[in-house]
Amino acid sequence: MTATVERSVKQRRASQRPAALSPAKRKAARKRAVVPYMMLLPGIVLFVVFMAAPIVYTLYLSFQKTVVKGLGLGSGARSQVFAGLDNYIASLTDPAFAASVGRVLLYGLILIPTMLVLALLFALLLDSRRTRARGFSRVSIFLPYAVPAVISSLLWGFLYLPGVSPFYWIFDQLGWDVPSMLSPGLVMFAIANIALWGGVGFNMIVMYTSLKAVPSEIYEAATIDGASEVQIALRIKIPIIAPALVMTALFSMIATLQVFAEPMTLRPLTNSLSTTWSPLMFVYRDAFIRDDVYTASATSILIALATFAISFFFLRVVQRRAFGQED
Template identity: 70%
Template sequence: MTTLAPPRAAATSGPTRRRGSRRRGAAPYAFLAPALTLFTLFLALPIGYAVYLSFRTEIVQGLGLGSGARQEVWAGFANYTRALQDPEFLASVGRVAVYGLLLVPTMLGLALLFALLLDSRRTRATGFSRISIFLPYAVPAVIASLLWGFLYLPRVSPFYYVFDQLGWDVPEVMSSGLVVFAIANIGLWGGVGFNMIIIYTALKSIPTELYEAARLDGASELMVALRIKIPIVMPSLVLTFLFSMIATLQVFAEPMTLRPLSNTISTTWSPLMKVYRDAFTRGDIYAASATSVVIALATFAFSYLFLRLVQDGRAFSQESK
């Protein structure tokens, strides 16, 4: 004679399973909660507050003393109009454009060259060479700018002392016509190693069978690099170009650190330096917020258009297959 299971156990098994599934479903959100909290407090809220301030302005009555003398009012797009029509802001954008044209192609070209040399089978001491090229990236931008700044000054630079002893008339690197090259050199010195590591990692993931087949067909090392390696690592080149372009639009530490060493770098040399001056020197946080939003929108637009351009081309053709 068989005994039926009590109906109470069957009735309670359903809610128990549902509670267990709810706990398992909430577990990922519990792990994400600290990161989401920090993101909201230190990134999302400051961005939202900056956007809010960009539409506000302050009206000062009289001498600006006493309660009610300063009143914050709605300004609409007046701060954005003033920022886009500011000659100092437009000049800073032009200087950063020249800086990017000098820095980004040279930096990515050297990074690709070093990555290809390290990936070559004839290279010796690969580990030491890789660390030596990457090591400048580990130096903070402020410290690197100070080191290079003293090397640029004729009175303390050992290079200018050697040039003087040799009788060479070398122009000052920190002069008004060459200061953009001086700042670009600092970015080049620190950025080549980072981009080289990204490209070199992509090269190491290429199957060696492709190289062996190409060499059996009589391809030289140069042809292997041009026909196999560079096309395959093109997505990595796109990624490094995007990172470099964003960093170029946000250049701040290098010219800001070099500015006390020379009078050829103004307080508005780059767009972010203008934001810093407006916010912390002039106390106009509303104009600074509007300029910051313009820079952020320009960075997003350039990044989006560039990614759309390369996606319509052949850079990501292998990923789409």
């Protein structure tokens, strides 16, 4: 919307330039040119204060470091100096960072397809004409999304710990030897399961909403042509809501790169999660445990750039397919 306002102002200005204007008219024109910027002002101020300034400050910090003299005790023993690319090199060459990135990629490969397929399945089932108790089902699938990740991680953490979990008690009674979900081999699935539980509902609602926007004539026509429910779902519904699928996939990818609350909450319960399990935990450790905001800033910038690059690349690849028919 802001873009349109700007464009119309520019057009108006351009049209006025060639004509010789009286001073009074020119003044009025200048005033008119200021008005849209006044309207933009609140947005610009909020953006600068809460987005641009912190980003610039983070960028500044990422090129700084503290240097300590001697024992480093007492005032004046610590000073902040320009670090060049040292912080970036430090985090890029830290094997713990590379390991955390690798872990998150694997985690995304497990989580995203599972989550989107389940969300799509639920959305299609809810949209199906024969579905009963639609409102109840929709709310109960969506509800976990309303539970904060820390709370859900605690809840699942209790269920994962063999010593306190009712499930493990049942397994025990049945005489089954089920390995702990928090053992090193399974902990990634344990975390993916929490994210899945919380995320399916949100993605389902997005898909379901765009399914609702499809005019019912299309389905009627398809039914008359003899298409079954499954065929309608596969050949009509899924292609039509492709933009929603792309958007949920993109959101899920970004959320995956930023996984933090779940492993952070589960960490004290197990030996299987290191303090640098995910990239954001790596940033957190540097900033708040090691008290090194400089390296943490550099790593944050790297993660932000990677997120941009991945989102951009993903959109380039799928955009034409997904949005092709819209333009």
